Amino acid sequence: MNLWPDPRRDEFKQSCRPARAAAILSRGMLLVAALCLAGCQSTGEPDITGAIGGASEPDPRHAAEDWGRRYDRSPDDKAVALNYARALRDLSEHAQAAAILQRLSIKFPRDVDVLAAYGKALADAGRPREAAEVLANAHTPERPNWSVLSAQGSVADQLGDHERAQAYYTAALKIVPAQPHVLSNLGLSYALSKKLPEAEKALQEAAAGPGADRPVRQNLALVLALEGKFSSAEEVARRDLSPQDASTNVAAIRRMIAQSNTWKQIQALDSKPGPGAKAHIGFIPE
Structure with a gap:
């Protein structure tokens, strides 16, 4: 923070x-x-795209537009949806990121990567109680x-x-x-x-x-x-x-x-x- x-x-x-x-x-x-x-x-969310900060980092808005086009073509692709949501978070478009991840979580209800991203997006969007519920299922005491x-x-x-x-x-x-x-x-x-x-x-x-x-x-x-x-x-x-x-x-x-x-x-x-x-x-x- x-x-x-x-x-x-x-x-x-x-x-x-x-x-x-x-x-x-x-x-x-x-x-x-x-x-x-x-x-x-x-x-502490990992960088899904693998981009490194600094001069090599793409412009956030261009990145969001690029991932948005890919998402339009393949909305059920987990990696594409996660990257698009991440790009939206970088632009502070939290409500849209949460909506995309909510849809993805319905398709992958037990995927901890999806649930982690969705919970963080809910927190970003000012929905902490929902975020707490989702994040509680994003990992286990054993892992x-x-x-x-x-x-x-x-x-x-x-x-x-x-x-x-x-x-x-x-x-x-x-x-x-x-x-x-x-x-x-x-x-x-x-x-x-x-x-x-x-x-x-x-x-x-x-x-x-x-x-x-x-x-x-x-x-x-x-x-x-x-x-x-x-x-x-x-x-x-x-x-x-x-x-x-x-x-x-x-x-x-x-x-x-x-x-x-x-x-x-x-x-x-x-x-x-x-x-x-x-x-x-x-x-x-x-």
């Missing part, structure tokens, strides 16, 4: 959509987590899937059950120790529970790992700012943002912390997650 705004980007692809992000940030920094958990946090556990944690956080969410993340980390996106999710879950020292510890570990990326570092900067460690937050933010943008973001969070009713707003919204919540922040989409 990536909760740190980047004013340089026209598209808030790895966080909430622009309008939603602006509205959330004006109401308190952790409201981003409360509203965007399902879409913001990392699911647990760490990415599904992480997604279940995201859903539990979206439903306000942070203790259960943290248990899911901890279980995932037993399978993939030090996985940076899962640690990032755990840290943000701690932050939602107002356990900021624990949140910082998890995010520091996530950011120190070899697989840490920009969204993980942004989340660390956010938690540092929430703790009042503004200089440290700005230092971390500058690894990925310009000095001016890093300073602007930290200053914005500092102003929000000064609001006397910030935590009250967080608690109220945290119990009522908004529909269609996406970020993906993070979730940090995989």
Whole structure:
């Protein structure tokens, strides 16, 4: 889940959509987590297409159009449907992705790959209770899937059950120790529970790992700012943002912390997650 705004980007692809992000940030920094958990946090979902980030990564809209044409020709092809849904998720078209995967799940009702993708899409679409039911069948105690556990944690956080969410993340980390996106999710879950020292510890570990990326570092900067460690937050933010943008973001969070009713707003919204919540922040989409 990536909760740190980047004013340089026209598209808030790895966080909430622009309008939603602006509205959330004006109401308190952790409201981003409360509203965007399902879409913001990392699911750890494998890249079905095998694309690698960077210059070789195809344009998301072109990829969606390409997979859409293939889907029109072969709607019952499992791989095609999964890739098309994934491309739609990358464009934040979560309702359409969920609809495609719902159809696929009817054809493959016991396929754990399909159920995992469908559950994550439901979470992205702001349907956490349905997502929880689907994800519960996407793996078994005998063969647990760490990415599904992480997604279940995201859903539990979206439903306000942070203790259960943290248990899911901890279980995932037993399978993939030090996985940076899962640690990032755990840290943000701690932050939602107002356990900021624990949140910082998890995010520091996530950011120190070899697989840490920009969204993980942004989340660390956010938690540092929430703790009042503004200089440290700005230092971390500058690894990925310009000095001016890093300073602007930290200053914005500092102003929000000064609001006397910030935590009250967080608690109220945290119990009522908004529909269609996406970020993906993070979730940090995989």
